[in-house]
Amino acid sequence: MRITQDHRRFRQIVRGKVRRNLKQYISSGSLIGRQGKERVTIPLPQIDLPRFKFNSQNGGGVGQGDGDVGESLGPGDQEPGSGEAGEGEGEKALEVDVTLDELAQILGEELELPRIEPRGEKQVVTERDRYTGIRPVGPNSLRNFKRTYKQALRRSIATGVYNPQNPVVLPIADDMRYRSWSTVKSPQSNAVVIYMMDVSGSMGDEQKEIVRIESFWINTWLKSQYSGIETRYIVHDATAREVDEHTFFHTRESGGTMISSAYRLAAQILEDDYPSSEWNIYPFHFSDGDNWSVDDTRACIQLLKEKLVPVANQFSYGQVESPYGSGQFLKDLREHFDLDGDQCSIVCSEIKNKDGIVESIKEFLGAGR
Amino acid sequence: MIQYLKVRPLSPELEAWRIKIEGIAADLGLDFFETRYEVVSYDKMSEIAAFGGFPTRYPHWRFGMEFERLSKSHTYGLSKIYELVINNDPCYAYLLEGNEMVDQKLVMSHVFGHCDFFKNNFWFSRTNRRMLDTMANHATRIRRYQDLYGITVVEEFIDTCLSIENLIDLHRPYRPKKKTPAIRPKGDLPDELMGDGENLPRLQAKEYMDEYVNPESYIDAQRQKAIEEREKAKKHPENPERDVMLFLMQEAPLTRWQRNVLGIVRDEAYYFAPQAMTKIMNEGWASYWHTHMMTKCGIMEGNEFIDYADRHSRCTVMQKGGINPYKLGIELFRHIEERWNMGRFGAEYDRCTDMEERAHWNLNTGLGREKIFEVRKHHNDITFLDEFLTPEFCAEQKLFTYAHNPRANEWQIASRGFQEVKQKLLTQLTNMGQPVIEVEDANFNNRSELLLVHRFDGVELDDAYSQATLKNLHSLWKRPVHIATRKGDRAVLLRFDGETHSEGGFDGDSPAA
Numbered sequence: 001m002r003i004t005q006d007h008r009r010f011r012q013i014v015r016g017k018v019r020r021n022l023k024q025y026i027s028s029g030s031l032i033g034r035q036g037k038e039r040v041t042i043p044l045p046q047i048d049l050p051r052f053k054f055n056s057q058n059g060g061g062v063g064q065g066d067g068d069v070g071e072s073l074g075p076g077d078q079e080p081g082s083g084e085a086g087e088g089e090g091e092k093a094l095e096v097d098v099t100l101d102e103l104a105q106i107l108g109e110e111l112e113l114p115r116i117e118p119r120g121e122k123q124v125v126t127e128r129d130r131y132t133g134i135r136p137v138g139p140n141s142l143r144n145f146k147r148t149y150k151q152a153l154r155r156s157i158a159t160g161v162y163n164p165q166n167p168v169v170l171p172i173a174d175d176m177r178y179r180s181w182s183t184v185k186s187p188q189s190n191a192v193v194i195y196m197m198d199v200s201g202s203m204g205d206e207q208k209e210i211v212r213i214e215s216f217w218i219n220t221w222l223k224s225q226y227s228g229i230e231t232r233y234i235v236h237d238a239t240a241r242e243v244d245e246h247t248f249f250h251t252r253e254s255g256g257t258m259i260s261s262a263y264r265l266a267a268q269i270l271e272d273d274y275p276s277s278e279w280n281i282y283p284f285h286f287s288d289g290d291n292w293s294v295d296d297t298r299a300c301i302q303l304l305k306e307k308l309v310p311v312a313n314q315f316s317y318g319q320v321e322s323p324y325g326s327g328q329f330l331k332d333l334r335e336h337f338d339l340d341g342d343q344c345s346i347v348c349s350e351i352k353n354k355d356g357i358v359e360s361i362k363e364f365l366g367a368g369r
Numbered sequence: 370m371i372q373y374l375k376v377r378p379l380s381p382e383l384e385a386w387r388i389k390i391e392g393i394a395a396d397l398g399l400d401f402f403e404t405r406y407e408v409v410s411y412d413k414m415s416e417i418a419a420f421g422g423f424p425t426r427y428p429h430w431r432f433g434m435e436f437e438r439l440s441k442s443h444t445y446g447l448s449k450i451y452e453l454v455i456n457n458d459p460c461y462a463y464l465l466e467g468n469e470m471v472d473q474k475l476v477m478s479h480v481f482g483h484c485d486f487f488k489n490n491f492w493f494s495r496t497n498r499r500m501l502d503t504m505a506n507h508a509t510r511i512r513r514y515q516d517l518y519g520i521t522v523v524e525e526f527i528d529t530c531l532s533i534e535n536l537i538d539l540h541r542p543y544r545p546k547k548k549t550p551a552i553r554p555k556g557d558l559p560d561e562l563m564g565d566g567e568n569l570p571r572l573q574a575k576e577y578m579d580e581y582v583n584p585e586s587y588i589d590a591q592r593q594k595a596i597e598e599r600e601k602a603k604k605h606p607e608n609p610e611r612d613v614m615l616f617l618m619q620e621a622p623l624t625r626w627q628r629n630v631l632g633i634v635r636d637e638a639y640y641f642a643p644q645a646m647t648k649i650m651n652e653g654w655a656s657y658w659h660t661h662m663m664t665k666c667g668i669m670e671g672n673e674f675i676d677y678a679d680r681h682s683r684c685t686v687m688q689k690g691g692i693n694p695y696k697l698g699i700e701l702f703r704h705i706e707e708r709w710n711m712g713r714f715g716a717e718y719d720r721c722t723d724m725e726e727r728a729h730w731n732l733n734t735g736l737g738r739e740k741i742f743e744v745r746k747h748h749n750d751i752t753f754l755d756e757f758l759t760p761e762f763c764a765e766q767k768l769f770t771y772a773h774n775p776r777a778n779e780w781q782i783a784s785r786g787f788q789e790v791k792q793k794l795l796t797q798l799t800n801m802g803q804p805v806i807e808v809e810d811a812n813f814n815n816r817s818e819l820l821l822v823h824r825f826d827g828v829e830l831d832d833a834y835s836q837a838t839l840k841n842l843h844s845l846w847k848r849p850v851h852i853a854t855r856k857g858d859r860a861v862l863l864r865f866d867g868e869t870h871s872e873g874g875f876d877g878d879s880p881a882a
Contacts, residue, residue, distance in 0.1 A: 002425065003416040003436045009524075010433030019521065047434060049532050050837030052804050052852070054828045060772035060783065062793050064687040064696065073689055073771055073780040 014045045129181045138178025147177035191226040191280040191313075192273075193219065194266050197248065198287035200237040200257040202324035206353075210320050211286045212249045214357050221365055222282065232269055236262035238292065242269070256292045259285075259329065260299040267307035276311035283308055284364075286318045289327035297329065301336045309345060316364045317348045379406055383464070386474055386668075393666045394481040398742065399658065401484035402498075403459035406477065410466045414450050415439040417463060421641065422455040423504045427511035427633070428520075429527055451680075452476045456487040456644070458498035471673040475680055478662040482655030485745075490650070492643040492749045495542035500640055507633045514626045526627055530614075530634040532841040535803040537638050538611035539646065569595060609807035609822065614638070616808045621845045631845075645801045649750045653698015656685060657741075660699070687767070692794070697766070701753070704762045705744060706737035751798050758794070760787040796826075804830060806852070819846045823854035830854050839865035 012018045063073070134147055152171035156162040162169070195215050197208070223229050233248035234240055240261035243251065266283055274281060291297050309315055319330045330348055337346050349363040350356075379387060387406060394401070409417065419436035420426040443449060451472065454462040462480040464473050487493050497503055515523045569591045574582035610616045614635040618628055644651065663669055663677055685696045708714055712732025721727055744753065764785075770793045772783040784790070799805075805824040813820035819842065823830060835852060842850045842865075849866040853875045862875040 001412065001416050003419055003432060006419075006428055006430055006433035007436050008433070009428070010430040010437065013430055019524070045434075046438075047431070049431075049528055050834045050841065051532055051535055052806055052823070052838050053535075053831050053834050054802075054804060055831045060770060060780075060793065061690075061797060062692055062768060062770050062790055063689045063782075064692065064769070065689040065767055067689070067769070067782050069769075069782050069784060071782045072777070073782065 010047075013047065128184050130184050131179050132182045133180045134177050135180040136174075136177060138180065142179045144177045144179050148175055151175040151177055190228045190230075190278065191222055191282060192230045192232065192270075193222060194232045194234065194269065194281075194283040195248065196234045196236065196240075196262045196266060196283065196285040198237070198257055198259070198262075198285075198290075199235045199251055200255055200290070202257075202288050202290055202322050203320070204322060207288060207320040207322050208249065210351055210354060210357060211318070213354070214286075214318065214351070214360060215284065217357075217361050218284065218364060221361075226280065230274075234262050234265055234269075236265075240265040257287070257290055258292050258296050259287065260296050260303060263300055263303040263308060267303060270307075270311060281312045282314060282316070283312050284316045284318065286320060287329060288322040288324065289319045289329040290324070291329050291332075297332050300329075301332070304337075304346070312345060314364075315346045317346065318360060318364070319348065319350045321350065321352045377407065379408060382470070383408070383473060386470075387477060390474065390477045390481065390662065390668065393662055393668070394478070394485070394658070397658070397661070397666075398738075399481055399485040401460065401481055401488050402457075404454075404462060404480065404484050405459050406462050406464055406480075408464045408466050411443055411450075412440065414453065414463060414465055415443065418450050418453055422453055422461075423501060425505045425508050427508040427527075428515065429524065431531070451684075452479055454480045454483045455501070456493060456496060456498075457501045458488075460484045460487065461501070469676060471669065471676045472680060474668050474673075475659055475663060475677060478668065479655045479659040481662075482658035483651060485658075486647070486651050486654050489746050490643075490647060490749075491747055492543075492647055496640055496643055497636075503636070503640075507637070510629065510633065514630065518626065523626075523630065526630055527634065529841045529844055530631050532838055533613055533617070533845075534634060534638045535801075536611075536613035536806055537615075537635065537642065539642055539800065541612055542639060605811045606808055609809050611805070611807050613806065613808055613821065616811075617845050620811055622847055623845065642801070643749075646749045646751075649692070649694040649698040649701075650745065650748060650753050651698070652694045653700075653702050654745050656681075656695050656699040657702045700766055701757055701762065702741050702744070704759070704765075705757050706741050708737075708759075709740035710735055710737035712736075751795060754791065754794055754798070758787075758791050763787045763790050799826075804828075809853070813851060816848070818849040818851060821850070821852040823852060825855040829856055835863055836865065836870050839863060839870070843867055 009018075067073075134144060148171050149169055152169045152175040153162070155172075155175060156169055197203070197211055199208075219229075219231060231245070233243050233245055235243050235248060235251055236257070236259065237255040238258045238261065242265065262285065270276070270281060291300070304315065317330070317333060319327060321327070327350075330350065333346065333348060338344050347364055349360040351360045378384065383406070391404070415436055417424060418439055419432045426432055439450065449465070451465060451468070452462070454460055460480075460483075462476075462484075464476055468476075487496075511523060511527070569588060571579075571583045571588075571591075606616065614631060617623075618631050618635065623631065660681065663681075669677055685699060686693060687696055710733075711730060712718070712734035713727075713730050718727070718730060721730070744757070748756065764787075768790045769785045770783045770789050771780050773779075774781045805826070806821050807824065808819070809822040810820040811817065821842075830852075835854075839850050839852060849864060851862050851864045853860065853862050855861065860875040862873050864871045864873070
C-alpha cells in the first residue's frame with residue numbers, strides 16, 4: 001500500500017532513528033491502566049507539530065445532555081471529550097477493554113520484546129492425553145452419539161431401510177463410534193518470579209509506585225509466556241521478610257538497608273520450593289542502590305555468585321533514582337560482574353522516573369532468557 | 370479517466386441499490402455531481418482516510434501516524450469508518466467491504482446528502498473540484514523535490530509549513546479579487562500642494578451643484594483619508610494581512626522549491642477549510658437526508674429496521690463532553706423545517722410574547738422544505754447557528770456550556786442559558802477555533818523583522834506552542850520574529866531572534882481587536 005512508506009517513516013521518527021529534532025513533540029501516552037477492571041490505556045505515539053493555538057485551560061465548551069448547573073463532567077485537567085475515540089485530531093490515548101493476555105501481546109509488540117525461550121536443560125516434558133479422532137471401538141463412556149447416528153443414518157440410507165416419512169434410525173454395533181485420543185508430549189515451562197524491594201527510609205512513595213508499575217508489566221509479560229507462573233514477594237530493610245502482594249506494594253518502613261538479607265531469603269525460598277531443574281527462575285530486585293556497609297555488599301556479591309545467578313534464568317536489578325540513595329550498589333555490581341558480557345545473566349537497569357519505566361522493561365525483558 | 374484510481378465495478382446488488390437510491394435522491398430535489406462508489410477493505414479505507422480521503426498524497430509521516438491510529442482503533446474494536454466521501458467532480462465515495470447491506474444503503478443515502486451539499490453550498494463554491502488530480506500533482510512535485518534535495522530536507526520544510534497551516538484567511542476566496550491600484554506617486558507630494566489642485570476624489574456633479582454635492586466637509590474627509598493612505602503606504606503590508614502563508618510566500622527569502630512547497634500546503638489548507646467551516650451543517654444535512662430516504666422511501670426491508678435504528682442512533686448520540694455535529698446539525702435542520710412549516714418566523718411571531726400562543730403557533734405555511742434548501746445554499750456553521758439557534762431549541766436539545774473549576778479541579782456544567790450557549794458555540798467556531806493572527810509589519814523596528822499580531826478575544830495563546838511556532842517562522846523569515854498578544858491584562862511581545870526567546874511588554878497599538 002502507498003501508506004506503508006509514510007507509516008514506516010513515522011515509526012522511524014518515533015523510535016528516534018531519524019529526525020531527532022521531532023522527538024520533543026512526541027507524546028507517548030501512558031502504559032498503565034486500571035488493573036482491577038482490566039482496563040488499559042494503550043500508548044499511541046503522536047507527534048504534535050507546534051502551532052499558534054489557544055491555551056486550553058481557560059477554554060471550556062458546549063455539551064449536550066442532562067444534568068444541573070455545577071454538575072461534574074469528570075475530574076482532572078483533561079478537557080471532557082478530548083480523550084474519546086472519534087474524529088478529533090488532538091486525541092492521544094485510547095481506552096480499551098482488553099484481557100491481560102491480549103495486553104501482554106500488545107506490550108510485546110509495542111516494546112518489541114522477544115519471545116522467551118526456555119533454557120534447554122530446564123525443559124520438563126509433560127505428557128497429556130488429548131482427544132484427537134474417532135475410532136470404531138472403545139469404552140461406552142467415550143461413545144460419540146452424533147457420529148454414531150450419522151453412521152447409522154448413512155448405513156440405513158445405503159441399504160434402503162430409511163423412510164423419510166418415519167425417520168427412525170437404529171444404530172447397530174458396527175455403527176458405534178468412539179472418541180480416540182493420543183498422548184501429546186509438551187515441554188512444561190513453569191516460572192517463578194521473586195520480587196524483592198528495598199523499603200528502607202530512602203525509598204519514597206514515588207519510587208514504590210515505579211516498582212509497582214514495572215512489576216505489574218513484567219508479571220503480565222511473563223504470564224503470557226509461561227503456563228504456570230508463581231510470584232513471591234520479599235521486602236527488606238535491614239532484615240528481610242516474605243509478604244503478600246498487597247503488603248509488598250503498600251508497606252513503607254524505615255531504617256537501614258541490608259540487601260544481603262533479601263538475597264539470603266530468596267536463596268532459601270528457591271532452595272526449598274523451586275528446584276532449578278524444574279523451574280525457570282526470575283529474581284527481580286528493586287532498590288535505590290544504598291547499602292548499609294561494604295561488608296554487606298560483599299556478602300551480596302557472594303550470594304549472587306554462589307546461590308542466585310547459577311540457578312536463575314536472569315537476575316534483574318532495577319535501581320530507582322531517589323533523592324536520598326547514592327546508587328552505589330549498581331557500581332558495585334558492575335565491578336564484580338561483567339554486566340555487558342554475553343554470558344552474564346545479570347541485567348541491570350536504572351530507572352530515573354516514571355517515563356523511564358518503558359525503557360527499563362525493555363532492558364529487563366529484551367534479552368529473552 | 371483518472372488512471373491511478375482503479376474503480377472496480379460494484380457488485381450487481383449494490384449497483385442496483387445505488388441506481389435506486391440515486392433516483393430517489395434526485396426525485397427529492399438533491400442536486401449532486403456524479404457520484405462514484407468503491408468498495409474497499411478496511412486497510413484500504415484506513416489508508417484513504419489517513420490521506421484525508423484521497424488515494425494519493427505527497428509523502429509525509431503524519432499520514433502514517435493517522436493510519437496507525439485508524440488501523441489500531443479498528444484492531445482494538447474502538448471505532449469503524451463507515452463512510453468517506455471527497456469533494457470533487459465527480460465525487461468519490463468509499464464503502465466498507467463486508468458491511469451489511471443496510472449499512473451500505475445507509476451510507477449511500479448519506480453520501481448523496483454530502484454530495485448535494487458540496488455542489489450547492491456557497492462556501493464550497495470556490496474549492497477546487499479537480500482536487501483529486503491536484504493532489505496527485507502535488508505528490509509528484511514533492512517527490513521530485515525529495516529526489517533533488519533529499520527526503521529529510523523536504524520533510525523538515527513541510528513540517529515548518531504545517532506549523533503555520535492555520536494562519537490563512539478563511540474569507541479570502543470569497544472576496545472579489547482586488548484590482549491592483551493604479552501606480553501613483555506615493556507620499557512624495559508636498560503638503561502645500563494638497564490644496565485645491567490636488568486630485569481628491571469628488572462625486573460627479575454639474576458645476577453649479579458641485580458646492581452642494583461636494584461640500585467642504587466632504588472634501589476635508591477625503592483629504593484626511595488621503596493623508597492616512599499615504600501614511601499607510603509607508604507600512605508594509607499596507608493593511609494587516611490575515612493570509613500569513615501567502616505573505617511569507619511572497620515576501621520571505623525562500624528558494625523556488627520552498628515557495629512551491631509552501632504554496633502546496635497552503636492550497637490544501639484552503640481546500641479543506643470549508644469542510645471545517647460547515648461540519649455541523651454538512652453532517653446535519655446528510656443525516657437529515659439519509660433518515661428521510663431510509664425511512665420514507667422504501668429502501669429498507671422489514672428486517673433491517675433494527676440495525677438501521679442502531680446505526681443511526683449511534684451516529685446521532687448526544688455527547689456530554691462536546692457537540693456531536695451530526696446530532697446538532699440534523700436537529701437544527703428539522704427545527705428550521707418545522708418553524709417554516711408552521712410559520713413560526715417573521716416579525717409577527719417574534720413580537721408575540723404569549724408563551725401559550727407561541728407554543729401553538731401554526732399558520733400552515735408549509736415552507737419548511739424550501740427553507741432548508743435555501744439554508745444549505747447560503748450558510749456556514751457560524752451563520753447557521755447565529756441565525757437559527759433559538760431558546761426553544763436550546764432547551765429542547767439540552768445544550769449547556771461547561772468550564773473548568775480550578776478549585777475542584779474538574780469540568781462542570783456552567784450554564785444552560787441561551788445567550789451563554791450561543792456565545793460559546795459561536796466563539797468555538799469562529800476562525801475554526803484558531804486564534805486570529807495577522808502580519809502587522811514586515812519591517813518592524815525598521816530592521817526587517819516580522820511582527821505578527823494576535824487579535825485577542827479573551828483566550829490566551831499557549832506559551833510553549835507559540836515559542837516553538839516562532840522558531841519555525843524564524844526559519845522561514847530568517848530574521849527575528851515577534852508576535853504581539855496578551856497575557857491577562859498585559860500586552861506582551863514574544864520574540865525569537867534565532868537563538869533565544871524573550872518576552873517583553875508591548876507599547877505599540879493595543880493588539881485587542
